[in-house]
Amino acid sequence: MGLAELSVMEQRFHAVMECLGGTPKTEVAARYGVSRQTIHNWLARYAADGIKGLEDHSHRPHVCPHRVDPSTEALVCELRRDHPRWGPRRLRFEAGRRGVTPPPARATVYRILRRNNLVPAVPRKRRREDYRRWERPEPMELWQMDIVGGVLLADGTEAKVVTGLDDHSRYCVIATVVRRATGRAVCAAFAAALTRFGLPGEVLTDNGKQFTGRFTTPRPGEVLFERICRENGIVARNTKPRTPTTTGKVERFHQSLQGECLDDGRVFDTVEQAQAAVDLFVAEYNYDRPHQGIDDAFPADRFHRPTPGRNQVELHAPKLRLPSGLLPTAPPAPRTPPAVENDATSVTVSTNRPQPVQLVRVVPPSGNLTVAQQQVWLGPTLAGTPVTIWVDTDRLHVLTADGARIKSSASRLSQRDLARLLADGGTPAGPPPLPQPEPQATAVEVDRVVNACGGITIAGRQISVGMPLAGQRVRIRLDGILLHVIDEAGQLRRILRCPLPPTACGRIRDARPASPIPPPAAAPTVERVVSITGSIQVAGQRIQVGVVHARKLVTVALDEHNVTVYDADTPIKAVPRRSTTDLNRTKAKHQITTANGG
Incomplete structure (x- = not known):
């Protein structure tokens, strides 16, 4: 007969029955491996609740004095x-x-x-101790700036918000809604904050093109934001590429802004309405919202608290230097179109052909002139020069003060843009300075920037125009037979075979009627030292001038067909040019050693 396995509750019941039958409690406790007090507990629970009292009970306390109210x-x-x-x-x-x-x-x-x-x-996130936290010890030592989107407008577009935070206090110093986050719009928001709060010691941003030009191709340059920082003594710092945690404070502000002000796909009717909503959020953020990163303090309390020596610094702070026109001098007033005077001798302009507008502008230092959102590149060499703009919905011409044409390009302006220019001080213009080409004329010209390899692209075709023109903006004239390369000085530099047929020249993007072919540029001259074997090398072509001229410094003139070698002003050698390699240097590399006469 096999042994039957008893459950815990059955063992307790047998122990109770033995005790009730007269067996000493000490003997029963020893037999079942429990204490004598446990036997007494089982007997009390059996007497109170019967066999159900022998079940396992919860050990949870009936009262918890430290439980939350x-x-x-x-x-x-x-x-x-x-x-x-x-x-x-x-x-x-x-x-x-x-x-x-x-x-x-x-x-x-x-x-x-x-x-x-x-x-x-x-799941538990990364531990806070794993992050390397840093903070400036005083307010106005460092601002963090960035740009965030998510502002939906009723017209289907998305506006941006230019944001800025004080690193020490987390006080929001910039929260400006802009329709397009251009460099000038970002700098206008930055300039308004500088005017209101003063100059910070440093500004930390990412590597956006609005903030830095160090990654601009083909050549890095200084952008307007960096210029404002440099002229006002502000250190402009940029993060390491692809490290958004460096500007984590302003990125965390973006999360709060998008989650509490721009959430649930909220759509604004106008930019002004979006700006009003953002201003309400910023006011609560600065003055009525505790910040967990600063021990639940309010940003305004840390930003405006008195700091020893801060008043003296602000008293002797240099005057703010900003580019002209960056900030409005007065609140913009609604503009009304100019009154049109009825003149019996005037000519009625058809509504199908808008009346052209003429205005005067000064070329900015960057050489990139803006006319009603259309950018016209004129180059830094014309910086500060007043020019006259003649524009309609088809063509845009740039003229000098005496009427000479500088540049012509296709116009991207609408009738509304022309009306806005007319209200901003423009005047009705006369006939176009450049007559319309005849229907049979096929010659066109385009502007291109020569890349670092000396090439340009026209209609998807790569064309080499020469290494000496690398980085320059050249004018390309095409007539279906020949291609003329004209440099910034207006001189003809090269003549090549046109890669496009005459019927395709008129379909080139940004093409305009061609101007007359300028005279060829003067033949370039270079210096070379004749080797001991009596030879020199120019533009990839070796020329033997004779051993009698060894160690002499000679001058070489090159044109499209011939190479002429001069000793002082006397020609000593003339050969046909057989190489198409461009000149890489114009001065001789070696020094001439002359023996003492004896």
Whole structure:
């Protein structure tokens, strides 16, 4: 007969029956491997509840003196339901503001939210100790700036917000809504903050083209933002590429801005309406919202607190230097179109052909002139020069003060743009300075920038125009037979075979009627030292001038067909040019050693 296995409850019942049968409790406790007090507990539970009293009971205490008060738990849940984006730290702070003393711990608030299913269970993130945190010791030492999108407008476009935060206090100094985040719009927002708050010591940004030109191709240059920082003594710092955590403070501000002000696909009718909503959020963020990164202090308290020596620095701060026209001198007033005077001798202009507009502009230092959102490249050499603009909806001409044409290009302006230019000080223009080409004329010209390899691209075709023109803006004239390369000085540099047929020249993008062919440039001259074998090398072609001229410094003139070698002013050698290699240097590399005469 096999042994039967008894459950725990059955063993307890047998122990109780033995005790009730008269067996000493000490002997029963030893037999079942428990203490004598446990036998007494089993007997008391059996006497009170019968056999059900021998079941396992919970060890949970009936009273927990340190359990959070139910009213506090209800307050936390109510705050969470009213503000779904508030976390445990913010809820703990708000509970303290509402008189809960002492406020519950952050972990306690989190358990309350989990117990009431107000937050989902998420895996633990990276530990805070793993991040390298840094902060400037005083306000106005460093600003962090960036650009964020997500501002949806009723017309289907998306506006941007130029943002800036003080590194020490987290005070928002810039929150400007712009329709397009161009370099000038970003600098206008930056200049307005400088005018309001003063000059910070440093500004930290990412590597966007609005902030830095160090990655601009083909040559790095200084952008307007860097110029403003340089002229006002502000150190402009940029993050390492692809490291957004360096500007983590302003990136965290973007998360709050998008989550609490621009969430749920909110659509604004105008940019002004979006700016008003952002201003309300910034006011709450600066003055009524505790910041967890600064021990739940308010950003305004840290930004405006008195700092020893700060008033003296602001008193002796240099005058703010900004480019002209960056900030409006007065609030813009609504413009009205100029009154049109009826003249009996005037000619009625058809509405199908808008009246052209003429205006005067000064070329900026960058050489990139803007006419009603259309950019016209004129080059830094014309910086500060007043020019006359003749423009309609088809063509745009740039003229000098005496009427000489500098450049012509296709116009991208609409009738509304012309009306705006007319209201901004423009005048009705006369006939175009460049007559329309005859229908049979096929010659056109385009502007191109020569790349570092000496090539250009026209209609998808790569054309080599020469290394000496690398980086220059040249004018290419095509007539279907020949291709003329004209440099910035207006001189003819090269004549090549046209790669396009005459019928395809008129379909080139940005093509315009060609101007007359300029005279050829003067033949370039270079210097060479004759080797001991009596030879020189010019443009990839070796020329033997004779051993009698060894160690002499000679001058070489090159044109499209011939190479002429001169000793002083006397020609000593002339040969046909057989190489198409461009000149790379014009001066002789070697020094001439002359023996003492004896």
